[in-house]
Amino acid sequence: MKLGVFTVLFSDKTLDEMLDHVASKGIEAVELGTGGYPGDAHCKIGELLDDETKQKEFLEKFSSRGLMISALSCHANPLHPQKQIAEEADAIFVKTVQLASKLGIPVVNTFSGCPGDHEDAKFPNWPVAPWPNEFQEILKWQWEEKIIPYWSEKARFAEEHHVKLGLELHGGFSVHTPATLLRLREACGPAIGANLDPSHMWWQGIDPVEAIKILGRENAIHHFHAKDTIIDQPNMNRNGLTDMTSYSDMRNRAWYFRTVGFGHDTKVWADIISTLRLYGYDYVVSIEHEDGLMSIDEGFTKAVNNLLPILLKESVGNLWWT
Template identity: 85%
Template sequence: MKLGVFTVLFSDKNVDDMLDHVAAQGIEAVELGTGGYPGDAHCKVDELLDSENKQKEFMKKIKQRGLMVSALSCHANPLHPQKQIAEEADILFDKTVRLAGKLGIPIVNTFSGCPGDHENAKYPNWPVAPWPHDFQEILKWQWEEKIIPYWKKKAILAEEHDVKIGLELHGGFSVHTPANLLRLREACGPAIGANLDPSHMWWQGIDPVESIKLLGRENAIHHFHAKDTIIDQPNMNKNGLTDMTPYTDMRNRSWYFRTVGFGHDTKVWADMISALRMYGYDYVVSIEHEDGLMSINEGFAKAVANLKPVMVKESVGEMWWA
């Protein structure tokens, strides 16, 4: 298992400075944004697709520092009811898959997207209640007419380029729980899997260790994010888990993101790392920083320091005692 980072944190640095910085912190893998919400500060997909020489130079820079690329990430909403938004996300995803295939990067991370409630909708509609029955009708239409057909095509594209798709289980998008992910995977095939981020499990009331077990049994974890969450119970009592208080108003939110170790202690993170290994995930744990109480550099450094002691790196070998 390798310790990585989602380099969107360091979008103010050029590629060389970013790689030097993370390598100096003991990072072994980088997850690079190609556009969409993460931006493309360190991976210009169009430039790289058009030039084999640039592709070789790009990967050489990374390997020279003892690093690997865990994933290319293009988080966006390819199912957005506004066609221009959806088309931009769709084109970016296809380009990212093609580039990942050319560079030998096995994973492309993104969101599932969320459609509207009919063909002429203007905004996404995220049903989260089974009644009144209108919501069930919306959900049925979304899955049958939009979500499954779209991702069936993308799963085929990914397989053609020897790439797997890591969908981040994130509120506001159609695939946001282990059950959603497994439903889509059953419909579209094993190219679809999770980019599992425990921070989004906690605020939905899902135990991340149990989510690892549920998805791991199906070999459905393609990538893993390391980010923490804290629940403010008095605010949760007031606002509930689908809290619309802005992220910037942390004092009044039901929950908010923290750097690793500042929402849950080392034992909890050790349990997650152990569960990942138990269920066959031996890839990258990619640090993501969205902590409103810490600077990027401090949050990143503390996440590295808190994760290093619980990472399991060596192969098990033979159980000599059994």
């Protein structure tokens, strides 16, 4: 395994400044935003996509520092009911897959998106209960008319470009659990997989270790984010899992994100790392920092320090004792 970082947290730094900084911390891989919610501070598709010279110069900046690019990320909502928003997200996605293919980057991360509830809707509709029955009708319409048709086409497109898709299981989007990811994968093919982030499993009441087992059995983990979550049980009792309290109002939220090791202890994270290997994931563990109690650099540094001792870096080899 390699320790990586999603570089959006260093968007205030130039590409060279960012690379020097993360390399000095022991990072071996970077995940770059290309647009959408992550922005494109370190990877300008318009400058790179059709210029082989710039592509070579770009890749040299990473290899010269002993770094690899684990994924390009363009998280957005390509299924948004407002046509302009959906088309912008789709255009970024298509160009990101094309660029990943040209640069030899094996994974593109994004969200599944979430449609509205009918053709003339203005906003996404995320059904989270099976009753009243119209919620089931909405969900059926979304999957049959929007989600599966769109991602069937995009999965074929990704396969043609030899790129895997890592959909982040994130609340508010149609694919947000192991079950919904596997449903889409079954309908669209193995190019669809998870960019699995345990922080989003915890707040939904899902054990990340068990999520790894469920998805790992199907070889459906394409990328992995390292971010923690703390559950504030008194606030959970009051507000529930689908807490709409602002992320900035941490005292009153049912849950909030923490840097690795500050929501769950080292043993829990060691179990996560071990289960990833047990189920065949030996790729990059990419740190994502969204901790409201720590500065960017302190949260990032503590995540690095907590993960490096438990990361499994060497191949197993022969089981010498058997």
